[in-house]
Amino acid sequence: MRAGRLRHRVTLMRQGEGRDPLGAPTTDWAEVATVWAEVTGISAREFVASGGEQNQATYQILMRYRRGVDDTMRVEHRPPTGNGEVYEIVSALPDARRTQLTLMCKTVKS
Template sequence: MRAGGLKHRITLQRYEQSQGPLGEPIKCWVDYATIWAEVKGISGRELLATGSLSSEATVRIWIRYRSDVKQGHRVKYLSPAVSGDIYGIEAALPDNDRTSLELLCKGGVANG
């Protein structure tokens, strides 16, 4: 994997459960790594449902291989133009040599 293509900064997040001060369960997204990546848009669409307009984007992200990235985690893309886009990881596909990892992600409608 060429380092020159990894020009975008992303943060990997996973959903964790912890305990609050009163012992109540708290579920939240927790950052576990901020790394360099290559982010490319694949497709996008807009949906009109129940009178509101929503958009959905599909992106492909390449990173150096990591064994801790799983389907169901999410990526926060730290773009300089916006405060950050959130993409849910649909698939994490390693290459044959396990040097890079391709993340197929969706964001927009159901990325919460």
């Protein structure tokens, strides 16, 4: 894998459980790792759901292989290389030699 392609800084996040100041259970997203990646837009679509227009974009994120990345996680693309976009991982596809990992993702509404 050529390092020059990996020009975006992204953060892998996993949902964890914790407690708020009053002791009530909460589910927050905790950072797992910040890595270099290539973020590419694949497609976008608009549709009507729940009585309103919705849109969704599909992205491909290419990064070096990292064990433990799965579809329960999400990716945050923060500045300076991103605008704070959040992507839900649909599938994590390693290559045959386990040198790179391709994440198929979709946008998440804030």
